[in-house]
Amino acid sequence: MTALRRLVVEFRRLFLIYQPRSVLVRVLVVLMIAGLLEAGRHATSRYGGEFCRAKASYRKAIRQGLAVSLNELERHPAGNALPGMSIEGVVWDRAENDWVIFGQAAPDRPGLPLDAVALALRAIHQELEAPGVDIRPASPHGEESLQTVRYFGGVDRTIVGLWFFQFDFWMKRKSLDCPDAGFPEISSYGREAVLQLEAETAGCTSRDGRKQQRHNRYWLCTDNFQAIEDTDLLAFLTTPLRVRTESVPGTETSPASGRGTDALAVRFADQLTAHLKQLSPALPLSLIEDFAQLVAGFSWLATRDPYRDLQPWLDFNVAVVEAPTSVSSLLMKAARSHEIRRWDFVGEHIHEIHLSGGVVIKPRLMLFRSSDASLKRLHKTILENRPQSGVAVWSFTYDMEIA
Amino acid sequence: MKAKPTRSSRTQCAVLIVLTAAVTIGFIAWQIKSAPRSRSHAPWPGLIETTFSGDRAEPSRGLVSIARGYAALTRGDILTSTKEFLRARAADPVLESWPALETATNAVARLLAGDACIRHGELQKGLLFLEASVAEDPKLSVARAAREIALTITGTNGPVPEFPDVRGLENAIASQLLTGHAIGHLKANRVGLALMALEAALELEPENPVALNTRGVALARNDQWPEAVQNFELAFRLAHDLIEARYNWQAAQGARGALVASKWDRSEITLVTAADSVGLRDATATASEMVHRQWGVAPLITKDGQTALAMSRSGPIILQIPGADLKATAGERMLRELTRLKGKSELNVVCFGNESCNNATMGIIRHQNTTLPDQRAHIRSVHLLDPTELSGWAGKTPLGMAETKSLARRAAEISANGVSVAVFTTQDKWGIQHIGNVAAFREIKGVDLYVTPWKGSLETSVGVGLKDGALSAGLRIAQASDKASSRSAPGARDWTIFRHGVQQQQQGTLADFARRYLGPVFAGTTLTPRFNDRGGVGIGSTISTNAGARIVFDFLPARRPGLKLVYPIFGLVETIHPGRGTL
Numbered sequence: 001m002t003a004l005r006r007l008v009v010e011f012r013r014l015f016l017i018y019q020p021r022s023v024l025v026r027v028l029v030v031l032m033i034a035g036l037l038e039a040g041r042h043a044t045s046r047y048g049g050e051f052c053r054a055k056a057s058y059r060k061a062i063r064q065g066l067a068v069s070l071n072e073l074e075r076h077p078a079g080n081a082l083p084g085m086s087i088e089g090v091v092w093d094r095a096e097n098d099w100v101i102f103g104q105a106a107p108d109r110p111g112l113p114l115d116a117v118a119l120a121l122r123a124i125h126q127e128l129e130a131p132g133v134d135i136r137p138a139s140p141h142g143e144e145s146l147q148t149v150r151y152f153g154g155v156d157r158t159i160v161g162l163w164f165f166q167f168d169f170w171m172k173r174k175s176l177d178c179p180d181a182g183f184p185e186i187s188s189y190g191r192e193a194v195l196q197l198e199a200e201t202a203g204c205t206s207r208d209g210r211k212q213q214r215h216n217r218y219w220l221c222t223d224n225f226q227a228i229e230d231t232d233l234l235a236f237l238t239t240p241l242r243v244r245t246e247s248v249p250g251t252e253t254s255p256a257s258g259r260g261t262d263a264l265a266v267r268f269a270d271q272l273t274a275h276l277k278q279l280s281p282a283l284p285l286s287l288i289e290d291f292a293q294l295v296a297g298f299s300w301l302a303t304r305d306p307y308r309d310l311q312p313w314l315d316f317n318v319a320v321v322e323a324p325t326s327v328s329s330l331l332m333k334a335a336r337s338h339e340i341r342r343w344d345f346v347g348e349h350i351h352e353i354h355l356s357g358g359v360v361i362k363p364r365l366m367l368f369r370s371s372d373a374s375l376k377r378l379h380k381t382i383l384e385n386r387p388q389s390g391v392a393v394w395s396f397t398y399d400m401e402i403a
Numbered sequence: 404m405k406a407k408p409t410r411s412s413r414t415q416c417a418v419l420i421v422l423t424a425a426v427t428i429g430f431i432a433w434q435i436k437s438a439p440r441s442r443s444h445a446p447w448p449g450l451i452e453t454t455f456s457g458d459r460a461e462p463s464r465g466l467v468s469i470a471r472g473y474a475a476l477t478r479g480d481i482l483t484s485t486k487e488f489l490r491a492r493a494a495d496p497v498l499e500s501w502p503a504l505e506t507a508t509n510a511v512a513r514l515l516a517g518d519a520c521i522r523h524g525e526l527q528k529g530l531l532f533l534e535a536s537v538a539e540d541p542k543l544s545v546a547r548a549a550r551e552i553a554l555t556i557t558g559t560n561g562p563v564p565e566f567p568d569v570r571g572l573e574n575a576i577a578s579q580l581l582t583g584h585a586i587g588h589l590k591a592n593r594v595g596l597a598l599m600a601l602e603a604a605l606e607l608e609p610e611n612p613v614a615l616n617t618r619g620v621a622l623a624r625n626d627q628w629p630e631a632v633q634n635f636e637l638a639f640r641l642a643h644d645l646i647e648a649r650y651n652w653q654a655a656q657g658a659r660g661a662l663v664a665s666k667w668d669r670s671e672i673t674l675v676t677a678a679d680s681v682g683l684r685d686a687t688a689t690a691s692e693m694v695h696r697q698w699g700v701a702p703l704i705t706k707d708g709q710t711a712l713a714m715s716r717s718g719p720i721i722l723q724i725p726g727a728d729l730k731a732t733a734g735e736r737m738l739r740e741l742t743r744l745k746g747k748s749e750l751n752v753v754c755f756g757n758e759s760c761n762n763a764t765m766g767i768i769r770h771q772n773t774t775l776p777d778q779r780a781h782i783r784s785v786h787l788l789d790p791t792e793l794s795g796w797a798g799k800t801p802l803g804m805a806e807t808k809s810l811a812r813r814a815a816e817i818s819a820n821g822v823s824v825a826v827f828t829t830q831d832k833w834g835i836q837h838i839g840n841v842a843a844f845r846e847i848k849g850v851d852l853y854v855t856p857w858k859g860s861l862e863t864s865v866g867v868g869l870k871d872g873a874l875s876a877g878l879r880i881a882q883a884s885d886k887a888s889s890r891s892a893p894g895a896r897d898w899t900i901f902r903h904g905v906q907q908q909q910q911g912t913l914a915d916f917a918r919r920y921l922g923p924v925f926a927g928t929t930l931t932p933r934f935n936d937r938g939g940v941g942i943g944s945t946i947s948t949n950a951g952a953r954i955v956f957d958f959l960p961a962r963r964p965g966l967k968l969v970y971p972i973f974g975l976v977e978t979i980h981p982g983r984g985t986l
Contacts, residue, residue: 126643126713128636128639128649128652128653129653303493304493306490306493307464307468307490
């Protein structure tokens, strides 16, 4: 409103300065202004979103760049894996009608198997749900020690499903304070939660006989993925993973009364997030991150090139990997009780904690517009270095200064 | 004594045969040429070529897509047309590159120009082009439908009539028009009328993804969230380019308080084959009953293998295959479907009648003989229903002959490759073709035989009349109620079962017995809330995360989600809020 008022004031000043005497001229000026405003409104509604979008500049140098052609992988899938690289982005090569993944060579990093490429493409093309895994009690009452593992988003019985499971299983074991989970620098949730439960039970003054419960779940998720886009290239800025807590406090009949966050659970999740880099050598975290980047990159490419024939990847023979469908020893059901007395009732008030959770990979990209020609130069560099013959992987060097 | 044919009589015969063949070929060619183009009004490729020739060496991909979309819609291919229209919006043709904008000289060019304008937000200009197109060629039904939908988008069509006039329109076009009309009702908050229009649209084209997505939104507005979720899922499975249906699916799940895992987590396709449409309908009804009893879910029915595959993750599928036409001969059609579906789905085969049983078993054996065991289609069972029943005129006479011995041999061969084979037939049925039908299968190893006594009746009458001036007498069959429908009727019947060399008597329906071969019972008959293992993160609950106070989990919306409506043809998207009501 303030801006509008200021605009009106400016127009009045203009009128006062020039003081058009003829009524016709005045009318014409008013009409002209109205026309300009209408045109502006039209342009804003049409292009406003695009203009308002933030800009960013790509400032990374890729000294040992590797680019991988999806066309060639389709033709010769014998290699079975991408080279060891940290993925930096994706390119649409219009001339070759090809999708290209590029990144920085990292020989010490395991290369993503082609199965993961196929699963990422299937996830963006035909799956209703984002890929993930969920481990939770087999029965609705959670009494048995057996927990069911559910895979969704097309990763059931695949290597990607197994990675998800491995991390999730470890995460729960760690939260339960299992000694073989390692990483003593991360304090577990279980022990502290039981202590807190005892304190809570001791200090409970509730007259309500309903069982007091707290359900906690930990989810490894993609956090705020950020990328810069140009016409035919997407370059990642940050692709962090994050452990989130889902706390459902409440009572048996009212499972979630919203009485607040479980601070201990949040602390545990934050600790895990902070230690993800240290956990990488022991757990398939770098592979999960690469997979998430592929999903994000392919999602972007699919909007640019909806005509890409993905059938070869939908028909791709993904190897069957027997990932567990049920696990035991992941149950944490700590319960403490105290007696409550009312004029009409004498009974036990039970406080319980339950744990479950999973991994879900659903990257959402925050896209910046490119503020300079850096991405165009990067695009040119990658495609100029592309060999003539049908080679799946080629190298390039991109240096900001040289460029 | 037979006379030996002379050289001249052989020559005469040869000339006669050649002449007859030439006349027949000529007649067939003339028939094909003069056959009316029933569905395609406009010779699309030619018109499009004329419209754009010389203007642009390489038309944009979006332009090509849109033209293909209209062509597919005109020939009644709703899935292809939807795919092309949806892709065209991502390709986003540059408006200025549309030559038809300046030189629209025919109705098709004006239609394409109007389409381009509407896709670019130039609604009024687009409407003018569409009006001109309809005025120039009132028979161009796609233009009419496009104009009606454009009117709904612009909201300039005044009060929407309850039901649009779709007389004379092809099914696919009428279905799109009704969908557009339903969107108009939805925008005016007339959910009941919208649902009526959508039911009509889906009756015309059951596999119209845009109509399914719209019905999902309408159902969500009616607070029928589970049904809405099913519609979104089916719409996305049918057309993966309809990403709004996936968005709606996820949003609707969130609105229900929890994201749920897909309740059907396997792929089960039942191939049903019969010689004629009546047999196919009856066999489908029987198979549907079997599927429903075994898995507790009503199957989705389709005639297209690709569609079956796409939908199979949403629930059990029945794929109908004509069993006795030229393409089905010697099992060719069955072989093709098995090759397409192998490795992607669990299969059951239900065949009705002699011809389709023969063709289907031939196809299965050809597949088994030409494919390595670990690469074969996973067929759980083959059901042969009334394998001695003949179709067509032969089936209506009691003198038709059915070949059962070779069929029984093939059934045994299929069974030897690890596929359960069950034969359901009727004992003492009237007619030569049924003689020995029980004996033919009873002793076959590995084949289970279910026999029910014939409960049909035969009414005959003797007539006397004049034929060519002479008195003649004849036997007439007045009524023969031996149809499959009576055998597969819902009521229980007595069955004699021959299994593993043992004979048993049991009572039940055909579906009761046949369903046992379909596959394991589906355990997850109820929805599985992922964030819910003790009553649920239910409605009105709060989820606290470490990213902030209240619900921050990215797929659990804090409030009612906006659902995305997609306009038919133009693919424009409008967000609509479910409105009042409780979740």
